[in-house]
Amino acid sequence: MRILIAYATTEGQTRKICRFVSDRLVAAGHSVELLNVTDAEGLEPARFDAVVLAGSVHVGALQPELIAFAQAHADVLSRHPVLYLQVSLAAAGQDAEEWQELREIADKTVAGFGWRPGRIEQVAGAFRFAEYDFFKSWAMRWIASQHGQKVDPKADREYTDWARLAEAVDGWAATAADRR
Ligand SMILES: Cc1cc2nc3c(=O)[nH]c(=O)nc-3n(C[C@H](O)[C@H](O)[C@H](O)COP(=O)(O)O)c2cc1C
Incomplete structure (x- = not known):
């Protein structure tokens, strides 16, 4: 598949996570474009078969540029298999309240997208x-x-659990390929 990985990062951990996801997908035979959403001018998401979106939580919210990107391309993205990776420190722990907050942050974020990704994964950051x-x-x-x-x-x-992330990415890519 041709896969777009579009991310926003503030301190760099989400970029590292996306590079890992890219290497993994390329090793599995996919072709990948890795893109910071701030550099998306002229991008045509329709060229891709599937999309990974990623951003990180700061004071309870995702980067506005990630939400703007997802909103701007809602037409195409809502019809693609999309994996949304939400990076945070709360995801490194087991606190039930913090996990509930992460789910609420994800709900608020995808409400901003205007469409819902097929799969949402919480990923521990750094x-x-x-x-x-x-x-x-x-x-x-x-x-x-x-x-x-x-x-x-x-x-x-x-705190990023690379083995768990690899498993999530592999599982998603397999179902995305089946959908084609
Ligand atoms: C100022 C600031 C605020 C943060 N707020 C939250 C938060 O509300 N919840 C959370 O779980 N993690 C929070 N984090 C942790 C980040 O989500 C974590 O460090 C993540 O790895 C950052 O990803 P990035 O390097 O791609 O920006 C915060 C980090 C910083 C520096």
Whole structure:
């Protein structure tokens, strides 16, 4: 299949996740275009058979440019097999309330798309202290401590479960190929 991976990222973890997804799909024989949604001018999503959309949660919301992209191409995307990856730190934990919030954030986000992706996956992200300014670094250390995590602000801490992500991507790609 020809697959478009369109993402938004603030600190870079979603880009890393999408590169991993791209490598995986290419290794399975698909052709892939990996695109930051801020660079989507002139893109024709109709050229693709399936689409992966990805973005990350910041203060309870996804990047507006991801929502704008999904909305702008609603006509085509709503007819394609789409996997939506929502990256967050809450997805690294087991807190039932936080998971409920993640589902609500996803619902609000796809309401903004104006159409519903066939598959939605919550993906654990990372602390990326190298990308934070002083205030963000302080806030993120506080959030970590609230979750009983001790983090070293001189080192990034990644929670992404690559094996689980690979399984989700493989499963989605198989059903997307069947739909063609
Ligand atoms: C300022 C800020 C706010 C954040 N807010 C949330 C949040 O509300 N819920 C959550 O689960 N994760 C939150 N995160 C964690 C990010 O979703 C996580 O670090 C993710 O890996 C970021 O992906 P990106 O590097 O692609 O932007 C926040 C991170 C930052 C820096």
